[in-house]
Amino acid sequence: xxxxxxxxxxxxxxxxxxxxxxxxxxxxxxxxxxxxxxxxxxxxxxxxxxxxxxxxxxxxxxxxxxxxxxxxxxxxxxxxxxxxxxxxxxxxxxxxxxxxxxxxxxxxxxxxxxxxxxxxxxxxxxxxxxxxxxxxxxxxxxxxxxxxxxxxxxxxxxxxxxxxxxxxxxxxxxxxxxxxxxxxxxxxxxxxxxxxxxxxxxxxxxxxxxxxxxxxxxxxxxxxxxxxxxxxxxxxxxxxxxxxxxxxxxxxxxxxxxxxxxxxxxxxxxxxxxxxxxxxxxxxxxxxxxxxxxxxxxxxxxxxxxxxxxxxxxxxxxxxxxxxxxxxxxxxxxxxxxxxxxxxxxxxxxxxxxxxxxxxxxxxxxxxxxxxxxxxxxxxxxxxxxxxxxxxxxxxxxxxxxxxxxxxxxxxxxxxxxxxxxxxxxxxxxxxxxxxxxxxxxxxxxxxxxxxxxxxxxxxxxxxxxxxxxxxxxxxxxxxxxxxxxxxxxxxxxxxxxxxxxxxxxxxxxxxxxxxxxxxxxxxxxxxxxxxxxxxxxxxxxxx
Numbered sequence: 001x002x003x004x005x006x007x008x009x010x011x012x013x014x015x016x017x018x019x020x021x022x023x024x025x026x027x028x029x030x031x032x033x034x035x036x037x038x039x040x041x042x043x044x045x046x047x048x049x050x051x052x053x054x055x056x057x058x059x060x061x062x063x064x065x066x067x068x069x070x071x072x073x074x075x076x077x078x079x080x081x082x083x084x085x086x087x088x089x090x091x092x093x094x095x096x097x098x099x100x101x102x103x104x105x106x107x108x109x110x111x112x113x114x115x116x117x118x119x120x121x122x123x124x125x126x127x128x129x130x131x132x133x134x135x136x137x138x139x140x141x142x143x144x145x146x147x148x149x150x151x152x153x154x155x156x157x158x159x160x161x162x163x164x165x166x167x168x169x170x171x172x173x174x175x176x177x178x179x180x181x182x183x184x185x186x187x188x189x190x191x192x193x194x195x196x197x198x199x200x201x202x203x204x205x206x207x208x209x210x211x212x213x214x215x216x217x218x219x220x221x222x223x224x225x226x227x228x229x230x231x232x233x234x235x236x237x238x239x240x241x242x243x244x245x246x247x248x249x250x251x252x253x254x255x256x257x258x259x260x261x262x263x264x265x266x267x268x269x270x271x272x273x274x275x276x277x278x279x280x281x282x283x284x285x286x287x288x289x290x291x292x293x294x295x296x297x298x299x300x301x302x303x304x305x306x307x308x309x310x311x312x313x314x315x316x317x318x319x320x321x322x323x324x325x326x327x328x329x330x331x332x333x334x335x336x337x338x339x340x341x342x343x344x345x346x347x348x349x350x351x352x353x354x355x356x357x358x359x360x361x362x363x364x365x366x367x368x369x370x371x372x373x374x375x376x377x378x379x380x381x382x383x384x385x386x387x388x389x390x391x392x393x394x395x396x397x398x399x400x401x402x403x404x405x406x407x408x409x410x411x412x413x414x415x416x417x418x419x420x421x422x423x424x425x426x427x428x429x430x431x432x433x434x435x436x437x438x439x440x441x442x443x444x445x446x447x448x449x450x451x452x453x454x455x456x457x458x459x460x461x462x463x464x465x466x467x468x469x470x471x472x473x474x475x476x477x478x479x480x481x482x483x484x485x486x487x488x489x490x491x492x493x494x495x496x497x498x499x500x501x502x503x504x505x506x507x508x509x510x511x512x513x514x515x516x517x518x519x520x521x522x523x524x525x526x527x528x529x530x531x532x533x534x535x536x537x538x539x540x541x542x543x544x
Contacts, residue, residue, distance in 0.1 A: 061372040065424075068367050069431045076435040079327030080442045088443070089503055091325040092450040096316070100454075101294035106317035109293055110259055111211040111301075112527060113309035116267040118144030120529035123154065127181070128201040128520040130257075131221045131280075134159045134177060136184040139525030141267070150268045151522045157184040166222045173225035174241035182245045192247040199253040199528035201260045201520040206234055209299070211531060212252050253527045257482075258285030259313045260523025261516045265480035267526045269514060272478035274451065275523075276513075278444065279483030282352045284316045286451050292458035310467060318447060319348030326350060326443070331362035338385055347447070351440040353390040353485045356433075361388035363432050373428050375419030382415055389414075390485070393433035396426060398490030404430075440485070441492055445499030448479055452504075452511055475509055480516040487515070 080088065099107040121141050128135040137156040142149055159180045168176055185192060204223070206214035213235035219226050229237060235251045242249035255263075262275030262285045275285040290309050323346050335349060335358055336342035349355045365382060368374045381387050392414060399407040404426035411421055411429075459471050486493055493513065500511050516523075 061376065062370050065367060065371040065373045065428050068371050068373075069428060072363055072367075072432055073435050075327075075329045076439045077442070080439065080446075085442055085446055085499065086503060088325065089446040089450045089453070092321060092446055093454050095321050095323075095325070096450055096454050097292075099321075100288070100292055100297075100314075102296075104297075106315075106320045107293070107297070108208075108315045108317065109288075109290075109298055109312045110208055110255065110315060111305065112253075112255060112259055112263070112313040112530075113290075113305070113311060114530055115270075115272075115287065115311075116263060116526050116530050118150075118267055118270060120267070120526065120533060122529060122532075124525040124528045124532075125185070125196055125198045126201070126521045126524035126528065127177075127198060128203075128524065129177070130161075130203045130520070132161050134161060134180055135521060136181050137521045137525075138188070139521055141525060141529055144268060144270070151264070151525065153518055153521055155184075155188060156521070157187075163222065167224055169224045170226075170228040171237070171241060173223070174237055175244065177238065178241040178245045178247065178249075181242065181249070182247055185247075192245075195248045195250045197528060197532055198249055198251050199255070199524035199531075200235075200238070200251060201257055201524045202234065202254055203257050203520075206254070208254065209233070210235075212254060214254055252531045253524065255313075255524065255527050256283075256285070256315055257520050258283045258315060260521075260527070261285065261480045261482045261519040262287065262313060262523070263526045263530075264519040264523035265478060265514055265516045267522075269478045269480075271474055271476055272480050272514070273455065274448065274477070274479040275516070275519070276444070276448070276479050276481040276486065277483050278352065278481065278486040280352060280354045282319050282348050282444070282483075284318045284447060284451060286314045286316060286455065287311050288314045288455055289458045289462060291462055292454070316451065319345035319352070321447075322347035322350070322443075329359075331359050331366075334362045335359060347443065351443050353483075353489075354386075356436055356440060356485070357388040357390040357393050358386050359436050360393050360429075360433050361386075363436075364388070364429060367428060367432065374417070374421060374425045377417050377419040379415035379417040387415075390489075393429070393436075394489050396430050397433045397437065399426070399430070437489060437492060438495055441495040442499050445496055445503060448500055448511060449503040452477060476512050477509070479511060479513050480519065481513050482516045482519045486513075 078084075096107065121143050123138055123140045126137050126139045128137070135156060135158050138154045140152050140154045142151065144150055157180070165173070165176060182192060185196070190196070204219040204221075205217040207217060208214035213233045215231050216226050216229050216234050216237070218230070235254060239249050239251055258275045258277050260275070261277060262272060265275070266272040266287075273287045277283045289311055293312070293314070323343060326346060332350065335355065339349070350359075361382060364374075365378055368376060368378045392411065395410055396404075396407045402423065404421075404423045407426045407430075408421045408423070411426065456472060459468050462468050481487075481493075486496065497513055500513070504510055
């Protein structure tokens with residue numbers, strides 16, 4: 001029997017690529033390896049053959065899975081070892097300091113300048129508009145002394161924002177919102193004509209112009225509500241929609257999810273100065289000295305605000321940072337190649353739940369094609385960008401059974417293949433996932449340490465007074481957190497706290513991560529209570 005000829009064994013595109021590599025002076029083995037690991041062959045959009053077809057035709061593999069895993073660990077975690085993490089923190093701090101002075105896109109000062117005292121009590125109407133849900137809730141505050149029962153959502157109605165709702169243009173979306181609010185308060189027996197102080201947690205960009213207002217920007221995420229309303233005041237738009245439904249809404253506070261997270265825990269823990277959101281996306285809200293922020297970033301504010309404000313809650317827009325200071329791997333570059341805005345949020349691409357699975361997908365495909373793990377067969381579903389979900393790698397990383405039975409069943413169902421995954425295959429996937437999640441935790445730790453250090457330095461530059469002395473001598477500073485990655489990814493919170501402790505490296509002070517459940521609604525309630533207290537105080541001052 002005659003041996004198979006190359007033309008019978010390999011696709012013509014393969015032979016052409018090999019010849020091109022040989023003409024460049026590479027050996028035959030180097031040429032084959034170069035073909036298998038080119039971005040075109042693992043980008044999720046192969047031109048001549050799918051990744052799975054290519055992998056099946058490979059006669060041999062260039063390295064062992066052990067060698068690949070060791071290289072992946074070095075690429076993903078090596079830059080953060082030794083002094084690398086502290087160097088990253090210092091580089092981030094320099095970027096934070098610069099953007100606090102000039103940027104119009106990040107480090108944005110809000111109008112919230114007072115943290116709660118913990119004495120605020122009462123019931124407050126809070127709204128939360130997110131990417132998939134509108135929630136209307138009655139929040140009760142009982143005071144910091146209530147021993148575990150400080151704040152509670154007494155009643156809540158939740159309304160799904162599906163594609164039909166997202167496609168509502170302009171006022172139609174806000175009319176839909178007003179109808180849902182009216183339905184909720186009517187069920188509670190409330191008189192809709194009575195003035196109702198309200199707070200809104202708004203998870204979309206606005207240019208805030210007051211505590212209760214801000215110019216509407218494009219919302220993204222498939223929403224059309226900004227159509228015809230760009231630049232309009234969000235607070236006025238919502239109040240107008242409510243009045244059209246017969247409600248006397250009095251919107252007094254608008255804040256983002258990071259600020260709400262910070263305030264929800266500052267009400268309970270007076271040492272809270274930061275709010276971290278880490279789920280599909282990432283952000284940090286920071287309580288920063290006004291003196292650390294460029295004057296131009298505040299826009300026009302009433303003198304009354306300047307007279308009162310010594311500190312202010314800043315929306316960092318954290319995901320936008322990190323350009324040119326993060327250790328980018330070849331898998332990160334592949335992600336960027338397929339991204340419509342590759343450099344818009346460089347840090348978010350390395351840490352958030354939306355991207356963790358995608359980085360692992362690129363690494364896994366390369367591992368399959370070059371080591372023969374998973375039988376050398378790339379499941380066809382993995383050809384699709386973002387097909388490897390963070391929920392999947394989270395489940396694999398959390399599977400501690402030697403058999404990986406549950407992980408194998410889940411992965412085989414989600415990514416069917418002619419090859420049934422083995423425990424060894426899943427162990428390799430778990431290793432890759434752990435490197436990506438550990439890198440995420442380390443980078444977030446560097447961000448927390450950087451903004452904490454910058455805040456302390458800014459305080460120390462101010463003239464000493466009781467406030468500065470108190471803030472600089474805090475034994476522990478709280479970071480309130482919320483989000484699917486930090487709450488549910490196996491081991492993530494513990495890794496993050498360890499990295500933070502390593503960076504602080506002090507017996508005299510520390511940073512502690514504290515959970516902030518239902519923080520958008522509770523934080524909105526706290527902000528409203530604080531605003532009502534302040535309004536009453538202003539009225540009292542004017543009367544005197």
